Amino acid sequence: MRTILIIIGALLFSGATFAADQSGAKPDPKLTEMLAAKDENGKPIISPEQQTYFNGLNDNLRELLNQAVKKETITRPEHLAALLALQLRPQKMELVLQNNCILCHSDSANHSADTLFSLTPASGGASSHMNLKEVVADVHFRRGVSCAGCHGGDPSADLGHDHVKEWPEKDRAKNREWIVQFCARCHSDPTFMHEFNPALPTDQLAKFKESPHGRTLLEKHDSRAAQCVSCHGVHGIRPAKDPQSKVYARTVPETCGACHADSKIMAGFTRADGSPLPTTQLAEYRLSVHGRALLGRGDLGAPACNTCHGNHAATPPGIAGVSRSCSLCHSANASLFDGSKHKQAFDRNNWSECAKCHGNHTIAKTNDLMLASGKGSLCGDCHREFAKDNPNCIATADYFRGTIKRIDEARNKFSVISEKLAAKGLDVEPISNQLTELTDGLKKSRTHIHSFSRDTFQQVALPAEQAVQNTAVLVHKAREEYKYRQFGLAGSIALIGLLILTIYLKLRRLEK
Amino acid sequence: MGWYYLGGITLFFFIVQVITGVLLLMYYQPGETTAYESIRFLTTKVPFGWLIRSIHSWSAHLMIISLVLHMFSTMMLKAYRPPRELTWVSGYLLFLLTLGFGFSGYLLPWNKLAYFATTVGTNIVASVPLLGNWLLQVLRGGQDVTINTLYRFFAGHVVILPLAVVGFIGLHIIFIQRQGMAPPLGAKVAPRGMKFFPSFALRDLLLWLACLMVLLTLAVFLPYGPGIPGMDWELGEKADPLAPAYPGIKPEWYFLWEYQLLKEFPPHLFGLEGPQVCLFLIVIMFGIWGLIPWLDRRVRRDKPSPAFSDFGWAAILFLTYLTLLGWDIGAGGASDELAAVHNSARVCALWTLLAGAVVILVRYWRYEHRWFLLTGAALLQGALHGLAGLSYLLAGVISVVLAAIGIAVAHVAGSRTDRRSET
Numbered sequence: 001m002r003t004i005l006i007i008i009g010a011l012l013f014s015g016a017t018f019a020a021d022q023s024g025a026k027p028d029p030k031l032t033e034m035l036a037a038k039d040e041n042g043k044p045i046i047s048p049e050q051q052t053y054f055n056g057l058n059d060n061l062r063e064l065l066n067q068a069v070k071k072e073t074i075t076r077p078e079h080l081a082a083l084l085a086l087q088l089r090p091q092k093m094e095l096v097l098q099n100n101c102i103l104c105h106s107d108s109a110n111h112s113a114d115t116l117f118s119l120t121p122a123s124g125g126a127s128s129h130m131n132l133k134e135v136v137a138d139v140h141f142r143r144g145v146s147c148a149g150c151h152g153g154d155p156s157a158d159l160g161h162d163h164v165k166e167w168p169e170k171d172r173a174k175n176r177e178w179i180v181q182f183c184a185r186c187h188s189d190p191t192f193m194h195e196f197n198p199a200l201p202t203d204q205l206a207k208f209k210e211s212p213h214g215r216t217l218l219e220k221h222d223s224r225a226a227q228c229v230s231c232h233g234v235h236g237i238r239p240a241k242d243p244q245s246k247v248y249a250r251t252v253p254e255t256c257g258a259c260h261a262d263s264k265i266m267a268g269f270t271r272a273d274g275s276p277l278p279t280t281q282l283a284e285y286r287l288s289v290h291g292r293a294l295l296g297r298g299d300l301g302a303p304a305c306n307t308c309h310g311n312h313a314a315t316p317p318g319i320a321g322v323s324r325s326c327s328l329c330h331s332a333n334a335s336l337f338d339g340s341k342h343k344q345a346f347d348r349n350n351w352s353e354c355a356k357c358h359g360n361h362t363i364a365k366t367n368d369l370m371l372a373s374g375k376g377s378l379c380g381d382c383h384r385e386f387a388k389d390n391p392n393c394i395a396t397a398d399y400f401r402g403t404i405k406r407i408d409e410a411r412n413k414f415s416v417i418s419e420k421l422a423a424k425g426l427d428v429e430p431i432s433n434q435l436t437e438l439t440d441g442l443k444k445s446r447t448h449i450h451s452f453s454r455d456t457f458q459q460v461a462l463p464a465e466q467a468v469q470n471t472a473v474l475v476h477k478a479r480e481e482y483k484y485r486q487f488g489l490a491g492s493i494a495l496i497g498l499l500i501l502t503i504y505l506k507l508r509r510l511e512k
Numbered sequence: 513m514g515w516y517y518l519g520g521i522t523l524f525f526f527i528v529q530v531i532t533g534v535l536l537l538m539y540y541q542p543g544e545t546t547a548y549e550s551i552r553f554l555t556t557k558v559p560f561g562w563l564i565r566s567i568h569s570w571s572a573h574l575m576i577i578s579l580v581l582h583m584f585s586t587m588m589l590k591a592y593r594p595p596r597e598l599t600w601v602s603g604y605l606l607f608l609l610t611l612g613f614g615f616s617g618y619l620l621p622w623n624k625l626a627y628f629a630t631t632v633g634t635n636i637v638a639s640v641p642l643l644g645n646w647l648l649q650v651l652r653g654g655q656d657v658t659i660n661t662l663y664r665f666f667a668g669h670v671v672i673l674p675l676a677v678v679g680f681i682g683l684h685i686i687f688i689q690r691q692g693m694a695p696p697l698g699a700k701v702a703p704r705g706m707k708f709f710p711s712f713a714l715r716d717l718l719l720w721l722a723c724l725m726v727l728l729t730l731a732v733f734l735p736y737g738p739g740i741p742g743m744d745w746e747l748g749e750k751a752d753p754l755a756p757a758y759p760g761i762k763p764e765w766y767f768l769w770e771y772q773l774l775k776e777f778p779p780h781l782f783g784l785e786g787p788q789v790c791l792f793l794i795v796i797m798f799g800i801w802g803l804i805p806w807l808d809r810r811v812r813r814d815k816p817s818p819a820f821s822d823f824g825w826a827a828i829l830f831l832t833y834l835t836l837l838g839w840d841i842g843a844g845g846a847s848d849e850l851a852a853v854h855n856s857a858r859v860c861a862l863w864t865l866l867a868g869a870v871v872i873l874v875r876y877w878r879y880e881h882r883w884f885l886l887t888g889a890a891l892l893q894g895a896l897h898g899l900a901g902l903s904y905l906l907a908g909v910i911s912v913v914l915a916a917i918g919i920a921v922a923h924v925a926g927s928r929t930d931r932r933s934e935t
Binding site: 423424425427429485486488489492493496497499500503504506507510511 | 556729735
């Protein structure tokens with residue numbers, strides 16, 4: 001009996017202890033006062049959502065809030081409301097509450113608009129890069145490099161505004177050269193970076209120095225040139241895989257276009273040949289197959305600006321560079337072209353390989369008409385101008401075109417027929433298999449025209465043409481089968497009809 | 513007299529089902545990796561396999577059509593009156609068993625369409641109070657539709673239901689043989705019918721052969737059905753229990769009215785769940801239908817019962833309106849879903865009203881019927897719902913109340929006339 005009583009007593013005690021644990025750290029009286037504060041209209045300053053968020057905070061965070069209130073880094077309910085409104089996850093909230101810079105700079109009573117962190121910087125009149133939501137989403141902040149990491153000082157001390165020595169005292173906005181060196185303090189240090197992200201390269205500065213952007217900024221001292229923050233932003237820097245990042249694949253065209261599509265910013269910049277640098281690239285890219293795939297369909301496999309031009313070493317590809325860029329994805333076409341006669345002719349004339357026929361930023365969807373020999377066609381026009389002495393070439397283009405057209409037309413025709421036959425209940429699986437082969441052959445044939453050789457082209461076109469013939473035979477068989485069914489039906493109906501007639505006559509005779 | 517042959521035609525389609533079913537059974541292999549594949553093999557590789565499956569499917573639908581026509585003609589001709597109540601009941605049970613055939617056979621090819629339709633269909637029993645979840649588990653062989661469901665549907669389709677149907681057909685025919693076919697109402701002495709053999713049997717055979725002709729023609733020219741939703745048996749893709757259900761899953765055409773009725777019920781009604789109330793209503797309707805021989809008291813005294821003739825027509829119009837709604841007739845071309853529902857209700861109501869008007873006129877002129885209260889109520893419900901935009905249930909309640917008032921008034925007036933004629 002006594003044992004049972006002891007057990008019950010122990011259970012009650014542990015239950016009470018557990019319940020006490022659940023109640024959490026007791027808030028400081030000042031904090032309680034702030035939580036219950038009301039504005040002049042009698043409305044609570046801490047909204048119900050913020051109150052719910054506060055109630056859900058763990059002991060550690062409550063204690064940090066208590067300390068902040070005790071140390072008077074949080075003194076007003078409005079300030080507390082601004083912090084609770086962030087609705088941060090515990091890890092981030094802990095970083096914020098341990099950071100005196102953020103605590104002090106988020107109190108509107110202490111700071112003017114240009115140094116005040118705000119949740120809605122635009123309406124509060126604060127500078128746009130003082131968005132507190134962005135700051136806490138920044139990859140540096142999340143990995144523990146907060147304000148002091150760049151600005152210096154000691155965030156755990158009460159006050160400290162000792163800027164790091166690389167931080168220029170004046171003309172920071174006019175002369176931007178310091179920025180690259182500033183970021184490189186960490187980003188070019190492999191040992192240091194390894195502690196944060198071992199997968200991140202540390203050669204950005206070296207590449208940047210060699211790029212036109214880098215040379216313009218560091219050699220010509222022209223601060224219009226892009227540097228780190230132009231593409232990555234300042235507060236709110238996110239990794240490239242984050243869809244909200246300024247360097248996320250689908251956002252890259254906009255980020256580059258912010259300067260390259262702006263004729264005012266680009267005024268005075270020239271190409272190697274001295275002609276003015278155009279500003280139409282973004283508009284052209286948007287209309288191209290690549291732009292439509294990336295921006296329209298959201299296909300992240302499609303190239304953005306940096307896929308061909310590079311990132312930190314962004315540069316216009318040279319004549320040879322164009323085809324190398326294209327071959328990163330279109331390797332089969334590039335390899336066929338490299339082994340073709342055109343390769344030497346293009347090299348002789350100093351023509352960029354792929355771009356000569358397909359263009360660069362405006363790459364349109366290819367069509368079989370490009371192969372024709374008539375006026376206005378790609379092959380025909382070029383050959384009439386540059387290779388008049390070679391009638392074989394025109395004949396080859398016509399052959400390519402004719403063969404591809406035949407296979408394509410057959411595929412379209414048989415696809416429709418196959419659907420009709422299937423609706424009639426015939427087995428179209430063999431036809432579908434041949435159509436798959438045919439489609440595959442057609443794709444390969446279109447690729448193999450880049451060999452500009454009949455023999456190479458025929459290696460893939462002949463099996464496709466064979467598939468056309470096989471399909472025709474199968475379609476014929478299926479039609480014969482359908483005819484057989486109809487004849488069978490007609491025969492059966494005739495037989496049944498005869499039987500009906502016999503029975504009818506018999507019945508009449510019986511009933512007479 | 514043509515109505516007397518419908519039972520025989522139904523029997524013919526049943527015989528076709530048995531023969532083609534046995535032939536299908538020679539290739540069909542129930543199982544997760546074999547059910548769909550074996551049907552696919554049967555229809556594409558086996559000589560005439562496509563024909564057997566096509567005939568089996570066509571014959572199933574035609575059997576239900578002829579069975580429903582047979583049932584309604586029996587109802588209209590009052591052939592259920594004493595002493596033939598049990599013939600009606602055995603026929604009624606055969607009708608329910610045939611619906612079971614349709615439902616169980618639908619899942620057997622284990623394709624996507626069948627899988628989801630069965631999931632939706634079996635889910636309805638979950639609404640049965642208290643026993644719902646247990647019934648669902650019994651029906652599905654588990655919580656969800658799985659291959660276990662297919663096994664028990666297969667057993668039901670090829671063993672249990674055929675045995676039951678054969679038994680009841682035997683009973684049905686024994687009753688008919690012993691009692692003869694029902695004479696027309698009012699005939700004091702049964703008219704001397706033709707001899708069963710050879711006259712009736714040969715005529716039946718003629719009709720059966722004609723049906724075979726139609727069946728073969730349909731099976732060859734439309735091997736996957738006429739392309740009407742709920743009457744389509746193209747194999748399509750294999751069932752994938754992990755794939756999400758797709759919109760627009762609909763049952764076979766003969767279950768469409770129940771499906772639509774379930775849709776018209778709100779989620780909650782009278783403190784119960786909407787589907788529960790609907791299921792209760794459907795059970796009551798089926799119950800009334802089965803008990804007609806005892807409910808129709810006038811005809812038991814060999815007096816005409818115009819109210820029950822009208823009840824039959826009202827039932828047809830009620831089912832027609834719901835089935836048309838279930839088919840989304842007239843929903844095309846609408847800008848949004850709500851507009852589509854309204855458009856469809858309007859068009860379906862117009863078609864039902866047109867059909868109702870034709871029925872009433874023909875009955876009035878040709879058969880001199882004068883009792884249209886229930887037909888009127890069915891049409892009024894369609895008009896209130898489809899044309900005036902009232903909710904389906906409210907329209908139904910208004911129509912039923914008005915019909916009840918009408919019946920009460922007619923009853924009082926009728927009894928007065930009776931008394932006067934007696935004095």
